[in-house]
Amino acid sequence: MTEPALQLDAVGLQIGGARILRDVSMQVATGEMVGVIGPNGAGKTTLFNIISGVSVPTSGRVLLGGDDVTGRKVHQRARAGLGRTFQTSSVFPGLTVGENARLAAQSKLGGATSPWRFPRADDEASGVAARCLEEVGLAHHTGTAAGVLSHGDKRKLEIAMLLATEPEVVLLDEPMAGVGSGDVGGLVEVIRRLHASGRTVLMVEHHMEVLLGLVDRVAVMHHGELLAIDTPKAVMADPAVQKAYLGETV
Numbered sequence: 001m002t003e004p005a006l007q008l009d010a011v012g013l014q015i016g017g018a019r020i021l022r023d024v025s026m027q028v029a030t031g032e033m034v035g036v037i038g039p040n041g042a043g044k045t046t047l048f049n050i051i052s053g054v055s056v057p058t059s060g061r062v063l064l065g066g067d068d069v070t071g072r073k074v075h076q077r078a079r080a081g082l083g084r085t086f087q088t089s090s091v092f093p094g095l096t097v098g099e100n101a102r103l104a105a106q107s108k109l110g111g112a113t114s115p116w117r118f119p120r121a122d123d124e125a126s127g128v129a130a131r132c133l134e135e136v137g138l139a140h141h142t143g144t145a146a147g148v149l150s151h152g153d154k155r156k157l158e159i160a161m162l163l164a165t166e167p168e169v170v171l172l173d174e175p176m177a178g179v180g181s182g183d184v185g186g187l188v189e190v191i192r193r194l195h196a197s198g199r200t201v202l203m204v205e206h207h208m209e210v211l212l213g214l215v216d217r218v219a220v221m222h223h224g225e226l227l228a229i230d231t232p233k234a235v236m237a238d239p240a241v242q243k244a245y246l247g248e249t250v
């Protein structure tokens, strides 16, 4: 039997007297796309922090491809094939789109990471960067300053930078946040292709229509617990989920 790409075993986080996460267990199969939803403060960001190594759980285990990575640092998990985008933009606005992507590729390949070093169009990092920009549909913006891109294109650039690190498991933290309605469709297509290429994807997203149309399964967090994990249809029909969202639009 193949190991799940990502597995959480009874993960918990207690800070002082506060239980932030309690007993969260899930398995995400290779190539699967799972959406994580839940009301504000439910523990979604904390869960992503624990999976990516920003926080260490006080109980339970995190496994990547069957390997226990619970005690490993962010960069060690990145090397093990985990990539993450953040809610806040991580692009360098003064650098071009191409330079941003090349820096991300260099961080994976090692060696000098100075963006001011004259890039050779045929070096490995430049090749990886070009391929990733092509994949997200930003190749025509290679020479554009990242700071002048629309929010939607910045998100695409962040995804390209993530792809440049060649992750197998991708965590997307609210990719639609701040994106104008005209840019949503293009970004959805990029995420759909990311999934179709066989990568395993976990996505926190408040834009419910987008999320439900993309994912294989939905994990519902509530008060630090995993309330349900199932197909979008089954989760939306679950009375416990509806109760958790009472007063909010699902």
Ligand SMILES: Nc1ncnc2c1ncn2[C@@H]1O[C@H](COP(=O)(O)OP(=O)(O)OP(=O)(O)O)[C@@H](O)[C@H]1O
Pocket: 015, 018, 020, 038, 039, 040, 041, 042, 043, 044, 045, 046, 047
């Ligand atoms: N380091 C910390 N110390 C104390 N409480 C924390 C800490 N980190 C998170 N919390 C609390 O844990 C709960 C879960 O927070 P978290 O940010 O994970 O929720 P979320 O589901 O991502 O919310 P949102 O949708 O608003 O981003 C919140 O009540 C938050 O205040």
